[in-house]
Amino acid sequence: KQEVTQIPAALSVPEGENLVLNCSFTDSAIYNLQWFRQDPGKGLTSLLLIQSSQREQTSGRLNASLDKSSGRSTLYIAASQPGDSATYLCVPLGNDYKLSFGAGTTVTVRA
């Protein structure tokens, strides 16, 4: 069964700092990996989809890397803003359609 760990559990930074969110997963036999953000009480917004053939994916200030062999992915958020405050979830996509979720990383960006 896939297990997902996200470190740190929480992060509080002043505006402008770069953020590094780490995700590790136990089963490296995945096809893709997605990063989502969730605001409190709201839905999950897909941020980035990294296909297994890729090592990284970028969208604006977001950059995510994937190292399948070591079971790790990292989400970088450059020049953080208060609007980046949310919980971030990484979701590996393998043969098992049932998703495995980590507890997420809760980010607070202070103005």
Add this chain to the structure above:
Amino acid sequence: EAQVTQNPRYLITVTGKKLTVTCSQNMNHEYMSWYRQDPGLGLRQIYYSMNVEVTDKGDVPEGYKVSRKEKRNFPLILESPSPNQTSLYFCASRGLAGGSGDEQFFGPGTRLTVL
């Protein structure tokens, strides 16, 4: 636009009054599922469906029913809601595992309160 839709988005009801939360996706996905999210417990799977007329229990199926009569729709039915079913519910769908469209989509969520 590829999307999963849910209705209603917010619902307040009373114990025992049957309700249905609808879910629809426009991506021709075979796989659909329902999750509930509660503070401190994360997302837990209620039911899933691998295709039309094929459904199975997830981790927390008690008190819920589903049906999959059409590929695009996957309604969640609470025959006799109870207060412990107060939660935030998400419908989800996913493309074929390993296929070119393998991506997870979530609906916007339904906030259910059972009094």
